[in-house]
Amino acid sequence: MKxxxxxxxxxxxxxxxFIVGQEIENKKSDSTIVKKKLINIDKLSIGIDLYNPIxxxxxxxxxxYELITSLxxxxxxxxxxxIGSLDRYIEDENINFTSTGEYIxxxxxxxxxxNWVGMDNSIYLGMRFATSSFNNKIDSYTLRNPDSYWSNxxxxxxxxxxxxxxxxxxxxxxxxxxxETIKNIYLGINLRLxxxxxxxxxxxxxxxYIPGFNKxxxxxxxxxxxxxxxxxxxxxxxxxxxxxx
Amino acid sequence: MCIRSYKFFLLFFLITSCEKDDICLEGSxxxxxxxxxxxxxxxxxxxxxxxxxxxxxxxxxxxxxNISAAKLKLPLNISSNTTDYILNFNQIDDTLSIRxxxxxxxxxxxxxxxxxxxIDKSSENLNNLEGWIKEVSIAKDSIFNEEKTNLYIHF
Numbered sequence: 001m002k003x004x005x006x007x008x009x010x011x012x013x014x015x016x017x018f019i020v021g022q023e024i025e026n027k028k029s030d031s032t033i034v035k036k037k038l039i040n041i042d043k044l045s046i047g048i049d050l051y052n053p054i055x056x057x058x059x060x061x062x063x064x065y066e067l068i069t070s071l072x073x074x075x076x077x078x079x080x081x082x083i084g085s086l087d088r089y090i091e092d093e094n095i096n097f098t099s100t101g102e103y104i105x106x107x108x109x110x111x112x113x114x115n116w117v118g119m120d121n122s123i124y125l126g127m128r129f130a131t132s133s134f135n136n137k138i139d140s141y142t143l144r145n146p147d148s149y150w151s152n153x154x155x156x157x158x159x160x161x162x163x164x165x166x167x168x169x170x171x172x173x174x175x176x177x178x179x180e181t182i183k184n185i186y187l188g189i190n191l192r193l194x195x196x197x198x199x200x201x202x203x204x205x206x207x208x209y210i211p212g213f214n215k216x217x218x219x220x221x222x223x224x225x226x227x228x229x230x231x232x233x234x235x236x237x238x239x240x241x242x243x244x245x
Numbered sequence: 246m247c248i249r250s251y252k253f254f255l256l257f258f259l260i261t262s263c264e265k266d267d268i269c270l271e272g273s274x275x276x277x278x279x280x281x282x283x284x285x286x287x288x289x290x291x292x293x294x295x296x297x298x299x300x301x302x303x304x305x306x307x308x309x310x311n312i313s314a315a316k317l318k319l320p321l322n323i324s325s326n327t328t329d330y331i332l333n334f335n336q337i338d339d340t341l342s343i344r345x346x347x348x349x350x351x352x353x354x355x356x357x358x359x360x361x362x363x364i365d366k367s368s369e370n371l372n373n374l375e376g377w378i379k380e381v382s383i384a385k386d387s388i389f390n391e392e393k394t395n396l397y398i399h400f
Contacts, residue, residue, distance in 0.1 A: 092354065093267065093354065093355065093357065094354075094355075094356070094357025094358070095354075095357050095358070141357055141358055142357065143276060143323050143349065143357065143358050143359065143360055144269065144273075144275060144276060144352070144356050144357050144358065144359045145275070145276035145320070145323060145359070145360070146275055146276070147276070147278060147320035149301065149304075149306070149308055149320045150301070150320060150321070150322040150323065150324075150325075150328070151322075151324065152276075152323060153324075154323070154324050154349070154358075157324070158324065158347065158349045159349045159351070159358060204349075204350065204351045205351050206351065206353070206354070208354055217267060217354070218267055218353045218354050218355070
């Protein structure tokens with residue numbers, strides 16, 4: 001108890017705002033439980049996306065994966081990032097192509113869910129800045145031609161080109177839930193709304209798909225995505241937990 | 246607080262479900278056929294012609310049969326640089342061989358690619374000596390529309 005108040009005192013030296021907030025907090029709640037600190041790095045989560053590896057192995061593409069990490073720095077606030085690699089054969093209306101590339105997303109999650117004591121689930125909003133470096137290789141296409149006397153399928157030469165060294169940047173807004181299913185292991189889903197900021201346009205083609213961003217539609221810079229996540233969370237402060245109990 | 250996330254869900258589905266379908270609009274550019282005219286070699290005038298049938302070399306299906314026209318529009322093979330036609334005129338077969346370069350141009354997701362052609366001037370005629378085609382001349386070597394006559398057959 002005394003020790004915590006010392007902590008509070010130390011933190012109060014850093015910010016004046018915090019002193020005010022802390023005092024109000026103490027007056028409101030039971031004074032025996034003091035939770036809030038300015039920065040409280042107490043949990044590191046690492047995980048994977050479940051959808052992409054399954055999708056890629058079903059469709060005989062190279063393994064696609066996404067690694068998820070997040071570090072909780074405030075009670076409701078975590079910095080988060082995803083790093084992924086993707087290989088996908090896409091059969092579009094006229095053009096079949098393979099999109100391969102790597103992407104990195106960096107941002108934060110903000111938890112809206114008030115847990116009961118001992119629970120650690122979350123409904124969160126988040127934002128990411130993302131960048132991807134990728135190739136789009138055209139495998140085959142059907143040429144637009146009103147006359148089909150000769151075949152209009154092109155499977156080699158002409159525009160069956162690998163458009164390499166493409167780049168795109170975008171921001172994502174996301175909403176998700178995360179549920180602790182086994183101790184320290186969480187399952188979750190999140191939905192993402194993407195807004196394209198920049199995208200290179202290859203010669204005589206468009207990037208119809210961007211790894212991480214997903215489908216790009218003509219004349220539209222919005223996209224969407226989702227993740228099924230499996231994360232393991234590593235508590236970083238063991239002492240604190242036991243002292244609360 | 247949770248109400249805010251519901252609103253986000255709503256917005257998400259609203260925007261993603263209203264995603265525009267990528268349809269190729271009617272009137273978009275298209276792959277054009279080659280336009281062939283005919284010149285009577287006796288008086289050097291462009292004339293109409295009646296052909297019994299027209300088909301591609303080594304193909305069973307016929308493109309046109311019993312056609313009488315001043316201009317003939319024939320499809321080129323988009324994934325080759327030669328297209329050979331067998332033209333039957335007065336029961337005589339002759340081969341018209343067109344050499345060209347196919348340039349595939351990307352339009353958009355809905356339409357995909359179309360093809361434009363540049364006719365190769367160096368090799369304009371390959372006909373057997375017995376045939377009815379005396380000469381082939383190129384009037385316009387690029388095929389970006391079907392309005393102009395690209396090639397004349399002298400007979």
